[in-house]
Amino acid sequence: MVSLADLDREKEVMTWCPGCGNFTILSALKKALVSLKVEPHNAVVVAGIGCSGHLPNWINIYGFGGLHGRTLPVASAIKLSNHKLTVIAQGGDGDGYSIGIGHFIHTARRNIDITYITHNNQIYGLTTGQTSPTSPRGTVTKFTPFGSLEDPLNPIALAITSGATFVARGFAGDLEQLTKLFQQAISHNGFALVDVLQPCVTFNRTNTFQWFRERVYKLDDGYDPTDKVAAYRKALEWGDRIPTGVFYRVKRRTYSEGLPQISKTPLVKQRIGNVDIVKLVKQFM
Amino acid sequence: MITNKLSWKIGGEAGFGIMTTGYIFSKACVRAGLNTFDFTEFPSLIRGGHNTYQVRVEDREVHSPVKSVDILVALNRQTIELHEQELTPGGAIIYDSSLELERKIRPDVKVFAVPFLDLAKKAGGERLMVNNVALGVSFALVDFDLKTLLKVIEETFKDKGKKVTELNKAAAKEGYDYMRQLKPEFGHRLRKAKTMNRMLISGNEAVALGALKAGCKFIAAYPMTPASGIFQFLAGYEREYGIIAKQTEDEIAAMNMVIGAGFAGVRSMTCTSGGGFSLMVEAVGLAGITETPAVIVEVQRPGPSTGMPTQTGQEDLRFILSSSQGEFPRVVIAPGDVDECFHETINAFNLAERYQIPVFILSDKHLGESRTTTKVFDTRKVRIDRGAVLSDAQLRRMKQFNRYEDTKTGVSPRSIPGQRHGIYTATSNEHGESGIITEESEDRVRMVDKRMRKMKFIEREMPKPHVYGSPHPEITLVCWGSTKGAAMEALTWLLRDHVKVNLLHLVYLNPFPSDQVKAALDDGQKILLIEGNATGQLGGLIRENTGIEIGHRLLKYDGRPIYPEEIYDKVKEVLRHG
């Protein structure tokens, strides 16, 4: 039996600011893995660079802290190399929606069976507060002292458009819901996005826990996440009311399922000791 | 009469099968027991797209193309305009008689205006069969074996059905008979030689074959000339050989995927050219600090930027050597011929895993896309060495597994995700032995030292640079990578002229073999540096590592390969004038 304690790395000092939304994300991830009985050695978390990117240091599963914006290619390749592993990529809004946006679209399109968690704090935390692609127009930071002139992008709508087969939004103020969303995302067979509203208590004084609590609501049982048009409609809702939960879910063949060469044995388990190339050599003679 | 020594070139509009036709000519020669070196050019700036395929044929091994052409087959006017000057006196030009020429052809060459299309139609074929007529005409001109030609044509077109195959053969025969009845007098002929165990293969194909043999299971790449051939080859065998060939959204993704696969325990590689490699640079350092094995094949073309996409050059050596911020160990290997492409690719995979580092294969368009005749690769000595990977039992017995344990060689035994007792976190941040991030100066120094220590051990086992030719030379040629071919040819010619000359050819460029280079150049002889770039990059490395300043340089950066004639002439000039 896997327990929460198995996932702890309590020796390591945590460097997130007290009260940061990231703590909830870490707890929810651990709980989800335990409830799904994923053994720690069969799980890999791939992190980007940002405050959020420190997460792999504090959870006892395989971890890979990569480059800023490059979690998804690394995670994709790990999954293709051994599709028996549970692979989770996670990073900030800058990481995933700015510098890494290309990979986001293409990984969704490929439907690679991984879970992608974005710690969306609408700001660059680690670099001490610049606008991110999800910051509202007019956001004043050191880099945009006269207010940003760009409209934010919509991760939920973009994910649906890009072909993600599971699209959800969580809130770091609701551990219970977030855990459930992670469970569903990890269980989903295909590319799953969970965009998490994650208040940065240090650099984002607008989108605070309080600000979100006044606005978030849960998509209820009456909502049909298999209805793409409804999903788009909900995705466009932002402001006084902000929906959370599973926006969209669809079954589609995953990338690995299209590869007969790994249908029996994961790539990493295939023997490479004595590859016979005689037939190929003949072709050149 | 010159027997079995011929340079044949065919040129025509792109899209009319010039590449296939050239390949058939070359392959037929190889089947008849001769050796060839094929050289293709497709200058991308000429309207209509003009392609050429040149085949140099001899009965001894050939290592490079020559500048001169003995037979020029022109399917369009541009071929004559662009290449007439390359013809040797007494050479032949065979052109399509329907072409309207604006001026007279050189008086010192033989001219054959052949009604290609009429002959193709007579054989029951169409415009597309014209190339085979040209093959038949060429074979007849050098009085060569028609049967072998027909056999290779048959093999080449067999997938297109019996009818097409027969038409193509008939066209070749028609051309052959046409030329025979002209009873041409020509100074070159080809004769069958004893067939040997030979293959006709390009550097890109040899790298791909080496990767397969080495157990590469994952290749990720973004299309880029002239590296794409490697990916294409492996993609074709994805299912049969159980590999994944992933075309990515860009080169950044490709390099990061290679690292992901390497981390997951799979032998993985990427291939690209300089522009694509520029995008990979950040991730090269990621492989460096996470100590993840990775093989990167960079097939150079002239830069900067888009440069000349379909031409060749050796301009990226310095770039590869110092690419990515910070300091970390890496190996740079520049094979000089197809045989080295095959074997060094296998070595690259072994080194990458044994030392947990990025390893580069530095090739170029000339080596990558030119086909050469070579002995069938000898795979008897091939060994797969995956380096220090801990077994489940070893991991279980350990009190604590430290992924980045400070060891004597700098190599820390690793685990593979999925192993129960091998859990760790790899990170692009500096870290301690366990893998957890640290910025303590002591940890930092220990990790840098540990990583860099590997270089010393790599250096010890690295193959030594090759020296060919006279033991006591009055002049030494120095080059690296693909320039080997032309230099070997020039060396043969010069030795035949009783010049005391030798050749120092470098395949392993990092770690730099300072001692051996110094020993080879310290004899008071004249030294000639030969490189495909404008600044003499290897020359700079030699000065930096040995203090030796090379006095004479043959640097070429016009996008074309270095020819043996150019080296030969330069050596004569250096010896004459000091």
Ligand SMILES: Cc1ncc(C[n+]2csc(CCOP(=O)(O)OP(=O)(O)O)c2C)c(N)n1
């Ligand atoms: C290529 C590159 N450019 C810039 C940086 C500097 N950098 C580190 S984190 C970061 C942005 C962090 O914002 P986000 O991704 O939203 O993560 P957060 O800290 O908010 O969790 C930047 C720009 C970097 N590490 N790498």
Ligand code: SF4
């Ligand atoms: S800066 Fe913001 S995101 Fe980063 S740890 Fe502090 S509160 Fe969290």
Ligand SMILES: [Mg+2]
């Ligand atoms: Mg952020």
